[in-house]
Amino acid sequence: MAKKKIKMTRERGHRQRASGKLIEMGKEVVSDIEKVHPPKLKMPSRSTSNIIYDEAHRYFVLGPRYGLRSAGSMKQVKKFAQLLCTADFAKELIERGKFATLREMYYTAEGWDAGPFSDQGESDLIIEDLEATCGLKREDLGLTPEEDGAAVFGKLVVNEDGVVIDATKAGRAGYTIPPTIDDVEFLKCKAKRVIAIETMGMYHRFVQEQAWKKFDALVVGLKGQAARATRRFLKRAHDELGLPVYLFTDGDPFGFHIAMVVISGSAKLAYINHELAVPDAQFLGVTASDIIDYKLPTDKLRELDVARLKQLLKDPRYNTKFWQSEIKKMLELGKKAEQQAFSKYGLAYVVKEYLPAKLGLKS
Amino acid sequence: MAKKKIKMTRERGHRQRASGKLIEMGKEVVSDIEKVHPPKLKMPSRSTSNIIYDEAHRYFVLGPRYGLRSAGSMKQVKKFAQLLCTADFAKELIERGKFATLREMYYTAEGWDAGPFSDQGESDLIIEDLEATCGLKREDLGLTPEEDGAAVFGKLVVNEDGVVIDATKAGRAGYTIPPTIDDVEFLKCKAKRVIAIETMGMYHRFVQEQAWKKFDALVVGLKGQAARATRRFLKRAHDELGLPVYLFTDGDPFGFHIAMVVISGSAKLAYINHELAVPDAQFLGVTASDIIDYKLPTDKLRELDVARLKQLLKDPRYNTKFWQSEIKKMLELGKKAEQQAFSKYGLAYVVKEYLPAKLGLKS
Numbered sequence: 001m002a003k004k005k006i007k008m009t010r011e012r013g014h015r016q017r018a019s020g021k022l023i024e025m026g027k028e029v030v031s032d033i034e035k036v037h038p039p040k041l042k043m044p045s046r047s048t049s050n051i052i053y054d055e056a057h058r059y060f061v062l063g064p065r066y067g068l069r070s071a072g073s074m075k076q077v078k079k080f081a082q083l084l085c086t087a088d089f090a091k092e093l094i095e096r097g098k099f100a101t102l103r104e105m106y107y108t109a110e111g112w113d114a115g116p117f118s119d120q121g122e123s124d125l126i127i128e129d130l131e132a133t134c135g136l137k138r139e140d141l142g143l144t145p146e147e148d149g150a151a152v153f154g155k156l157v158v159n160e161d162g163v164v165i166d167a168t169k170a171g172r173a174g175y176t177i178p179p180t181i182d183d184v185e186f187l188k189c190k191a192k193r194v195i196a197i198e199t200m201g202m203y204h205r206f207v208q209e210q211a212w213k214k215f216d217a218l219v220v221g222l223k224g225q226a227a228r229a230t231r232r233f234l235k236r237a238h239d240e241l242g243l244p245v246y247l248f249t250d251g252d253p254f255g256f257h258i259a260m261v262v263i264s265g266s267a268k269l270a271y272i273n274h275e276l277a278v279p280d281a282q283f284l285g286v287t288a289s290d291i292i293d294y295k296l297p298t299d300k301l302r303e304l305d306v307a308r309l310k311q312l313l314k315d316p317r318y319n320t321k322f323w324q325s326e327i328k329k330m331l332e333l334g335k336k337a338e339q340q341a342f343s344k345y346g347l348a349y350v351v352k353e354y355l356p357a358k359l360g361l362k363s
Numbered sequence: 364m365a366k367k368k369i370k371m372t373r374e375r376g377h378r379q380r381a382s383g384k385l386i387e388m389g390k391e392v393v394s395d396i397e398k399v400h401p402p403k404l405k406m407p408s409r410s411t412s413n414i415i416y417d418e419a420h421r422y423f424v425l426g427p428r429y430g431l432r433s434a435g436s437m438k439q440v441k442k443f444a445q446l447l448c449t450a451d452f453a454k455e456l457i458e459r460g461k462f463a464t465l466r467e468m469y470y471t472a473e474g475w476d477a478g479p480f481s482d483q484g485e486s487d488l489i490i491e492d493l494e495a496t497c498g499l500k501r502e503d504l505g506l507t508p509e510e511d512g513a514a515v516f517g518k519l520v521v522n523e524d525g526v527v528i529d530a531t532k533a534g535r536a537g538y539t540i541p542p543t544i545d546d547v548e549f550l551k552c553k554a555k556r557v558i559a560i561e562t563m564g565m566y567h568r569f570v571q572e573q574a575w576k577k578f579d580a581l582v583v584g585l586k587g588q589a590a591r592a593t594r595r596f597l598k599r600a601h602d603e604l605g606l607p608v609y610l611f612t613d614g615d616p617f618g619f620h621i622a623m624v625v626i627s628g629s630a631k632l633a634y635i636n637h638e639l640a641v642p643d644a645q646f647l648g649v650t651a652s653d654i655i656d657y658k659l660p661t662d663k664l665r666e667l668d669v670a671r672l673k674q675l676l677k678d679p680r681y682n683t684k685f686w687q688s689e690i691k692k693m694l695e696l697g698k699k700a701e702q703q704a705f706s707k708y709g710l711a712y713v714v715k716e717y718l719p720a721k722l723g724l725k726s
Contacts, residue, residue, distance in 0.1 A: 099571060100710055101564035107706035110660050146564040148536045163532050171528050173511045173539035201464035201509040297473050343470035347463055
């Protein structure tokens with residue numbers, strides 16, 4: 001490892017901004033108290049009726065409705081106090097440059113006057129309240145989930161707190177995206193695109209067949225549904241590095257969903273999709289047409305698959321000619337196929353034949 | 364990354380041995396055919412009645428019973444052919460230095476005369492047959508599961524096919540143990556012990572509080588039940604590097620089981636435990652006594668927990684004074700606790716207080 005002098009960390013703008021928002025929130029509360037008013041906080045409504053698909057941005061956002069949380073209401077005073085305790089805990093984490101898992105925060109609350117949470121679901125909801133109130137990701141507040149993000153292999157060099165990591169030299173399993181991806185600085189990137197892959201089996205195939213080299217790609221192993229850190233990584237790779245993002249998933253409703261959550265975000269996270277969604281990401285997964293064209297081994301659609309596909313037909317995110325036609329074709333066919341089904345033609349086929357054809361790199 | 368000349372790979376003894384075993388097996392079959400006998404293969408029985416807890420080795424092994432698989436039996440001929448096709452596929456993988464996932468192997472069989480498997484469960488069983496027949500791990504045969512192994516952080520430097528990786532410089536999330544851990548060479552290790560941790564939340568806590576430095580430890584994040592590659596890593600760290608292995612899990616029957624599978628192996632993998640089990644590994648997880656001594660936040664034991672604990676009392680692996688007493692105490696208490704419950708006393712408490720006390724490093 002070259003002992004180059006690297007500045008210790010990328011500008012922690014997001015964490016300073018988070019700290020500022022928390023202080024602002026605290027001042028509002030103090031000001032109410034000084035006026036001898038019961039303190040209250042304005043909070044965007046996250047109810048289904050306030051979640052809107054934004055056609056211009058091409059992802060879900062919150063609508064204009066707000067609610068008030070007030071210490072003057074007997075029903076709300078406990079939650080109000082818990083929100084302030086959580087904000088205080090987050091502030092300390094930011095100041096000390098630390099992180100805590102959602103689970104640790106749940107147990108930490110055992111020591112609060114505002115009382116322990118009855119389960120983690122309750123403390124997670126308070127954290128969501130805080131995210132929505134401040135318009136910040138919980139990661140910026142120092143609160144992270146348990147799981148790490150995806151694996152990355154390819155010509156990318158990053159700086160994590162002064163440690164330089166080359167994503168071709170972090171091991172065969174790749175560089176693991178940490179929950180704190182916003183602290184990571186992109187130092188150098190020679191890749192020209194990102195190919196994100198649903199299963200780790202296919203990810204390892206891509207690494208083994210050196211697809212990252214052949215296609216000048218950052219190969220990303222999503223491990224199923226992409227973690228928030230992974231989605232943030234993909235967005236940053238697209239926006240900061242200017243790389244097109246391709247999504248290679250199984251040919252089934254779950255695979256479509258995995259891709260679409262990267263592209264257009266989820267409804268549940270409407271209040272934070274502007275930091276996560278990659279509307280220009282392109283679906284490169286197995287389609288009903290592929291099943292026919294490549295004579296792939298298939299499984300029959302289960303009842304649940306059929307119901308899910310019919311839902312997708314009505315989902316605004318799938319309201320394009322491509323999706324409508326492919327979903328209908330899959331319903332007619334009554335079959336689905338996994339990305340590893342290409343192994344029927346040999347292990348390297350997917351990298352040598354399918355992918356170049358899909359990417360339009362083949363005559 | 365220093366461009367030191369590192370030999371490309373560690374001696375691939377395990378893969379040469381695998382190749383030799385496959386050739387041996389093939390010769391047996393050919394010899395039968397030349398004698399105009401229907402070819403047959405001897406295979407250790409993996410039925411429950413042939414799985415024995417070996418008191419001397421302190422893990423499960425297979426007993427002396429064998430079965431025969433014969434091409435002369437109508438009932439067995441298809442499975443016999445599939446076994447040979449699988450052996451052939453494995454041989455090619457070894458020769459070409461490649462790996463395939465179990466899933467890829469299942470799809471590859473679509474092209475075989477011995478016919479496709481009806482589901483992956485069937486092809487996985489044939490692979491187990493081959494493992495048991497040859498006394499080899501499927502990883503040595505080039506067949507790997509989808510998932511990667513655990514995360515490692517600490518003073519260990521490894522060589523993966525000529526790429527040198529320092530497990531303090533592979534990123535905040537650590538070095539990921541690949542399914543092909545037997546190809547990895549340990550170049551340098553300055554750690555004095557291994558601490559393997561059940562949850563990734565606690566793993567990140569250990570990394571953040573620099574427990575790896577304070578305790579001269581390789582900190583390993585198991586991600587729940589340890590993958591085979593992780594168990595192999597722990598065994599190699601113990602046997603080759605001479606490091607004591609400690610297991611820090613939740614204080615519940617599942618946590619005990621996670622630790623015990625590392626220590627004494629599982630019954631299901633009795634035919635391969637000699638390559639996986641670490642009988643000298645020490646349990647350092649949360650106990651019923653800890654729950655009392657540290658006044659930890661707890662959850663009530665569910666019915667399933669109680670049933671499981673009662674099973675453990677009769678399990679030969681738990682037939683020690685320590686386990687019998689702790690399991691009975693937990694049943695009396697009716698409570699369990701997670702490792703992250705120590706956050707009640709502050710995030711760093713577990714590293715500053717609990718662990719040193721448990722390791723006997725504190726006065």
